[in-house]
Amino acid sequence: MTSATARVRSAALAAGVAGALALTGCSGGDSKDGSSSSPSATTAPTSSTGTPGVTGASAELQGSWITTAGGKIVALVIDGKKAGVFATGGTVCSGTAGTEAGMRMIHxxxxxxxxxxxxxxxxxxxxxxxxxxxxGxxxxxxxxxxxxxxxxxGLPTQLKQ
Structure with a gap:
């Protein structure tokens, strides 16, 4: 395996792990009594129109999904109604996934x-x-x-640095 392939795989796996931790609300810094000293990484989206009426994502959406865009690996993780996107380069997004007006939506x-x-x-x-x-x-x-x-x-083995 080339070093470029290893870097790509490491970045994608790190993004997936970060996504899973963010979606499950895991964080470091737990105190001795088991309570967390830092806030959860999951944040509901905010908008001027309020949060849309999203219901739970269908079972087929659940899991980790990977793509590449602009020379970066992008991981989309959906767990229940929670969703997150994590891209190499530091982009971290969180929100919801579910059915809204008969359509499967991610916010x-x-x-x-x-x-x-x-x-x-x-x-x-x-x-x-x-x-x-x-x-957009x-x-x-x-x-x-x-x-x-x-x-x-099928993922490319070399991405822009």
Whole structure:
């Protein structure tokens, strides 16, 4: 395995782990009595119109999904109604995923203020791939399911540094 491949895999796995920790509300700094001294990383999105009426995401959306965009690995993690996006380079977004007016929607807020993946509509999903159309300039992205902490096959082995 080349060092570039190893870096790509390490970055993707780190993003997935960070995503899982953020979505489950795990954080460091637990005190002796088991209470946490730091806030959870999950934050509901805020908007001037309030939080949309999102219900639980369907079972087929659940899990870790990976894509590449702009030379970066992007991990989309959905756990229950919680959703998060984690990209190499430091982008971290969290929010909700669920059914809204009969459509499967994802609503996120990014810590760096990015607006690339704020509102997404799931166009299609099966056991291997999910297509999400994001509002704004990104448009449609196709994600591949990552099973058991392993990267899906077919990812590029070299990304822009």
């Amino acid at each position: 996120l807020t990014c810590t760096d203020g990015s607006k690339d993946r704020v509102t997404g509509m799931v166009d299609s999903v099966d056991d291997k791939a999910m297509k999400v159309t994001w509002s 300039k990104l448009g449609q992205e196709t994600y591949t399911r990552a099973e058991g902490g392993k990267l899906p096959s």
